[in-house]
Amino acid sequence: MSFREIYGQEHAIDLLNQAVQRDRMPHAWLFTGQANIGKYKTAVALAQKLNCRKCGEDACGECDICFQIAEQNFLDFQVLIPDGKFIKIDQIRKSLNWLHLHPDQAKKRVLILDGAQHLGREAANAFLKTLEEPAPNTLLILIADSSQQLLETIVSRCQQIRFRPLTEEISERILRDTTNLSTARIQLLSSFSMGSVNVNLAERLELMETVQQTAIHWLTTFSAATLEEMLRTCETWAKSKNEEWRLLLDFLETWFRDLTWLFRGLPEEKLINQTVGSDENCISSLRKSGEHFTLQQIFEIFGLIAESRRTIELNANKSLAVESLCLQMYRRVV
Ligand SMILES: [Zn+2]
Secondary structure: OOHHHOOOOHHHHHHHHHHHHOOOOOOEEEEEOOOOOOHHHHHHHHHHHHHOOOOOOOOOOOOHHHHHHHOOOOOOEEEEOOEOOEEOHHHHHHHHHHHHOOOOOOOOEEEEEEOHHHEOHHHHHHHHHHHHOOOOOEEEEEEEOOHHHOOHHHHOOOEEEEOOOOOHHHHHHHHHHHOOOOHHHHHHHHHHHOOOOOHHHHHHHHHHHHHHHHHHHHHHHOOHHHHHHHHHHHHHHHHOOOOHHHHHHHHHHHHHHHHHHHHOOOOHHHOOOOEEOOOEEOHHHHHHHHOOOOHHHHHHHHHHHHHHHHHHHOOOOHHHHHHHHHHHHHHHHO
16 A cells, blocks of 8 residues: 555645655654545555655555555554454553564554554553653554544644545545446445445445335335334344444435435535435435425434434444434424
């Protein structure tokens, strides 16, 4: 992985290149932004660039060091991810000891903390000491969704780069390059991914299509009978391990975003939900569904969706949270 293979994050890569060129590399970077937009890939590409044998403008991606870093098989490169729910104190201690050793072959020893928001309290404090007294020839790269999830004392000792959501064009381009999916399915995937590229979702396309079709049936009729059907389905979804409930929340967000577009008379080609399944046209369904809502109600529904996500993240009863979302939506409108 080299910088030229990362799409849509030119701003971040420019900042990193400038730091290298001007010899102003901080001892710790903090990469923030939503999941699956290239933060980790950029971190690996930076480690390669700093250590590549060819010392070019970008990592060559082919020398033994670039290769070993990509394989996480290089003595001077480590990636730390949560062990269970947290990055634990023992993990941090081991890595920090390693970090303080003299680099074996590298110009810079690089430690990536992927999921830095999961640092436990003790681990965060141990880590803070290293940030205050960094070892020479080392680089730390922390990756998190948002800086608000980290201790302020950690954030203030890192140089932060905010990664941007991907445009639909870019996420579709990445999916075209990395999968063999049809154009319609690529569009569906990129609309569900909302500014990111989640290749794992490709394996779940059928499931996504089922969720989409079930929800659209409900959203276009919005009657007591279809509400009951929807609630029953939600109950089974919340119990299954496939996370249909998450796909449902993602889908509802795209659907109501599209309705606000339609209400404002914006061009139809900008709608996320243009097709259902592989080819069935979706725009007439959107119009039909739009008859049930006002713009004000839609904004309230966005709030309800966000609230359901938070409740579920706090390990609440998924079935109850998703059902109560559907019920609240229904009550608001009818
Ligand atoms: Zn190389």
